[in-house]
Amino acid sequence: MNKITYFSGFLALVLISSVIAAGSSASDKIENNFKIDKKLEETNKKSDNEKRKMREKCEEYENRKERIKCRLDYIKENKENFEALYNKIPESCRNLDFENRGKCVSFYQKSQACYEKNGIEKNKCFKRIANFAKANLKDEKEGKNQKARDYVILLLYDIQEKVEEAIKNQKIDAEKGSDIINKITEIKEDILSGKTKNEIKPKFAELKELLKKLKSSIDKKNE
Amino acid sequence: MNKKNIIILVVILLILVLALSYISMNKTTSVVEDKNSNSESGTDSEVYNAADTTDDVLNEIDNSLNYIE
Numbered sequence: 442m443n444k445i446t447y448f449s450g451f452l453a454l455v456l457i458s459s460v461i462a463a464g465s466s467a468s469d470k471i472e473n474n475f476k477i478d479k480k481l482e483e484t485n486k487k488s489d490n491e492k493r494k495m496r497e498k499c500e501e502y503e504n505r506k507e508r509i510k511c512r513l514d515y516i517k518e519n520k521e522n523f524e525a526l527y528n529k530i531p532e533s534c535r536n537l538d539f540e541n542r543g544k545c546v547s548f549y550q551k552s553q554a555c556y557e558k559n560g561i562e563k564n565k566c567f568k569r570i571a572n573f574a575k576a577n578l579k580d581e582k583e584g585k586n587q588k589a590r591d592y593v594i595l596l597l598y599d600i601q602e603k604v605e606e607a608i609k610n611q612k613i614d615a616e617k618g619s620d621i622i623n624k625i626t627e628i629k630e631d632i633l634s635g636k637t638k639n640e641i642k643p644k645f646a647e648l649k650e651l652l653k654k655l656k657s658s659i660d661k662k663n664e
Numbered sequence: 665m666n667k668k669n670i671i672i673l674v675v676i677l678l679i680l681v682l683a684l685s686y687i688s689m690n691k692t693t694s695v696v697e698d699k700n701s702n703s704e705s706g707t708d709s710e711v712y713n714a715a716d717t718t719d720d721v722l723n724e725i726d727n728s729l730n731y732i733e
Contacts, residue, residue: 561712568712576712578731589731596715596725603718638732645729649722656718 487519495519496526505532506623513615513622517608533594533629545633552595556602567595590632597625600652607659617655624648 492515499511509532512523525531534545548570555566568576571591575581581588604621607613628644715721 560716564712564715578728585731586733589728593725593728593732596721596728599715599721600718603721632732638729641732642729645725652718652722 492519493526496523499523500526500529505626506619508532509622509626510615510619513605513608513618516605517611517615520609522605532626533633536630537633541633548591548594549598552598555595556598563599567592567599570595594629594632597629601625612659613655617658621648621651621655624651 495515495518496512499508499515502508502511515523530542530546531549534542534549537545552567552570555563555570558566571588572584573581573588573592574583578585578589578592601622604613604618608615608618624644624647628641628648631641631644713720713724715724
């Protein structure tokens with residue numbers, strides 16, 4: 442064989458081995474990540490029984506803010522969402538009359554799938570659950586009031602999820618988080634009990650202020 | 665070059681072409697996928713809001729509260 446044949450053979454070998462190496466390094470990474478995840482999972486593992494007891498304890502508090510703080514402490518400690526006990530209804534539905542409470546619980550359950558989505562898909566999901574016929578509230582012809590109420594409730598849950606996620610990632614403490622979630626729950630209660638926008642707006646302004654303070658404290662920590 | 669060498673050279677070149685076309689095909693597919701996903705979200709974003717950040721969500725709530733009676 443002459444030099445050209447040797448050179449071409451060498452080139453082909455380099456190319457083929459780089460293709461194989463790229464594939465195998467990707468699968469190695471996946472396998473390593475899986476091993477690390479499993480190790481972490483084993484270290485942090487509390488028995489299901491212990492976790493259930495922690496969740497039950499949160500329901501024993503008479504005061505709503507204390508219950509919320511207890512749940513946030515659970516999220517922070519276990520780095521997982523707080524799965525409510527099967528017979529417990531969401532905070533914002535608890536003070537409603539029997540009929541509205543049922544509607545509130547079923548609305549909450551229906552909306553859960555939306556929080557697994559992101560971006561536009563999540564927004565579409567919210568609007569579907571709130572019975573939007575159009576993409577924007579301003580274009581709706583009928584039932585704007587009810588649709589706006591349902592949509593705002595879903596958006597408030599979204600902020601609540603973001604706060605809980607920040608607690609899970611140790612970005613904020615449970616005390617500050619419970620102030621915010623308690624305010625969110627108050628607003629949701631007002632919306633569900635049919636209060637007017639003039640009654641709701643001042644509380645929403647307070648919520649914005651709480652979030653602003655929280656954001657600036659996180660920014661200061663990061664400096 | 666004798667016949668044997670020519671055959672080996674052709675086989676090697678064929679492998680080279682196949683390997684190169686495999687790599688370039690993967691790259692083209694991912695570029696096309698990216699373009700498709702961008703164009704889809706571009707159309708949707710004209711009517712739906714992504715409302716990803718907390719500020720986005722707060723603005724959306726602010727606007728929607730005006731429709732509550």
